[in-house]
Amino acid sequence: MADPALGRVKHHAANQIAARDDEIAAYLQRGFLLRMRGELSGQVNLIAAGEIVREDCV
Numbered sequence: 001m002a003d004p005a006l007g008r009v010k011h012h013a014a015n016q017i018a019a020r021d022d023e024i025a026a027y028l029q030r031g032f033l034l035r036m037r038g039e040l041s042g043q044v045n046l047i048a049a050g051e052i053v054r055e056d057c058v
Helices: 004-009 020-027
Strands: 036-038 045-048
Touching: 020 036
Parallel strands: none
Antiparallel strands: 036 045
């Protein structure tokens, strides 16, 4: 997870926040970004809540 309050350095590894599966939704509601690895590319990106589609909601 990445805190948007950290601005341009939120993506740095030192600013990464670990979260359990049951905590992720609360962080996303507070505006945090989720660090995810692309299934095909393997590239790690920060993803905003509005870009995430949960499989159990489809």
